[in-house]
Amino acid sequence: MPQQLREFVIEETSTVTGPATAAGTGTAAWNGMADVLRSTFQLAADGSRTVRRVWLDTFDWRLHHAGCTLEYVSGGGMHEVTLGTHGGARVTAAVPRMSLPCMSGTLPAGLLRERVAPLAGLRALLPVATAASTQRTLRLLDGEDKTVVRLTIDHGSLRGPAATALPPRLTVTPVRGYDAQADRVERLLAELPGLTAADGSAFALTLAAVGRRAGDYSSAVDVALTSSMPAGAAVAAVLLRLLDIVEANVDGVIRDIDTEFLHDLRVTVRRTRAALKLAGDALPGDLAARFAAEFKWLGQLTTSTRDLDVHLLGFAEAAAGLVTAAPADLAPLHGSLVRYRAAEHRRLVRGLRSARFTELTRQWRIALANIAPGSTAAGTQARGSARDREGPGQAPIADLAAARVQRAYRRLTRTGAAVTASSPEEDLHTVRKRGKELRYLLEFFAALHDPPTHRSAVRELKQLQDCLGEIQDGHVQREAIRTLAARMVAERAAPAATLLAMGELAAQLDAAATGARDDFGRRFARFTGGRNARLIASLTKVAAA
């Protein structure tokens, strides 16, 4: 049964905090409370302790979105991590000194890791807010000298260059099974001047003090577009949002914090290239053409590392699925993958630190900022060439969105319908690319669509994409295994048992892709069926309206 903490903020002038010079940890800090509580409880004061409080979450705030907080408290030889939920349940475990960021798998085995690991998934746990705290605890005892309630005064301060004191807080922590006593304490304290119920957690307060808010990063293209917005400005707004996402992930890729930084960056570059291809004509002049080549370079820069990440992420499962070979036979392959990946990552980092990348993002931001809504230069497009004044950039975005979504849907259905049982793998790859184009357009213009219809259309498309992804990933990975085998043989890094195991792995990948290919016809027929066609028609009609 969750024990709800009750938290108060203490006014600086209150008798509860005592003299400010003692940072609230002196005897006077307790006088106000102690006088009120002594009539009902025996009191026992524990010594004060200074701790470091670090709140952790993944870069994309997975714990926050699941309604959880994760706090690492260390000090005086103690290291503990507590997972808290909005429902009040808490799981605490002692941990070795943590080196942050870390993967959830490095937490000690037990309930805490069992709870955190599924939430964090592939993402690392990062420090999102840090405070130094001097805490002093007062225990309230019953007639058996048993602790029934704990009161903690926390004098927190931010660390680092922005060091500043946080408002002192009083936390009433009920001991399980003694809620009535905690209720009583809460009622007594409520009568005390200088105490007000806290309207946010210590975490929220600390986060706000460093100018952040929970959930402040997402890889979603959530741009507020309106139907009548000029298409050029709207497309620029979408591209600016994509640039924000790219830049937000660069540091994580360089520091190699987890694989999903690169995944998000790569997907966002792909989205950017799709936007330039499918709606770049709404931008003035030859802007889209000028930058398309640079984003192609950036996309290619990420390919090798991401491909190797995919191999490594699926390695354990693939090894466990071997039938004739033993998982241990693949150990040399794993070693080679790790080595190749390290080398490719170094190459990627050089690219992301290059002047070419810096100039690309700098110039791209300047160019987009001049077009995006709200920019002082937004009107310059209308004063540009005849194409700029009368072209697609000046049309309402709803018209452009409807036309481009319809076209992408037509291209997808046409390309897919041409696929037969004997079609080469490249044809299915083309269908997948057309599907991605439609998916990205739907994401870019989501704000213009009826939300339930949009969700249904995306869901249908996603099912088709999953099938196509399975086919292509199987083929690509099978070919990659062949290439790796040749490379390892050349390096004399592949014993016979490893090559045999890799052969089995390639065969399994091929079998999975073939199975998915058999399913393609059914999936495609469903996607192009009447219901989905109506969904797309409805979306483009709503957009046009």
Next chain:
Amino acid sequence: MRVYATYNVKGGVGKTSAAVNLAYLASREGSTLLWDLDPQAAATFLFRIRPRVKGGSKALVRGARPLDAAIKGTDFDKLDLLPADFTYRRMDLVLDAAKKPTRQIARLLTPLAREYDTVFLDCPPSMSLASENVLNAADTLIVPLIPTTLCTRTLDQLTGFVGAFDGRRPAIVAFFSMVDRRKRLHRDIVEHLPEERSDVATAAVPALSLIEQMAVRRAPLPAYAPRSTAAQCYRDLWKEISASGGEALK
């Protein structure tokens, strides 16, 4: 969630001291629950908690009172207690009236896996339906033995009982308790038996007045005398037991 039960058919061998001290040490690592199944309520007393469960064993077993509603927090972080109740002396009657009478405690503990890393069951000294429930619920039986000539026989009897048990069989880890180093017999047995038997821990707990003071201090020994030899003995024992992961010790 791992479930440990301190068990011996004999009384006064250090079951409760072991349960309280080992549960305290387990709670330093992760969330821990100690269920005092002994109606004498010694563990409950040591944690200064009232030995009462509303509705008694009948309410718990029949589900009228959820187990988690009866749990009390101790004075120590991450360590909770399910108190003893005087009605536990008739627990066999309540268990016998239930469906699957030997699996009731295991059933009651199942939902607690969401909350606790470790559960300790402090069992009364008997061979009863409640004992069979404990065998079904526990991953490891922790058996305190006083190093006397008959202690091997006691352990063999218990091993036989568990071996003949028609159900899930917990691992058995015995350890020497109340060891008096002044007695040659104690010294000989403590030295040789762990070498001969894989189910006997190397770590042993001496007979010390500091341990007896638990009843006066009403707290786990590692909490009030963390640097004492006795606390170190319990730490060694816990290290050995927790590292075994329910398998034979050696």
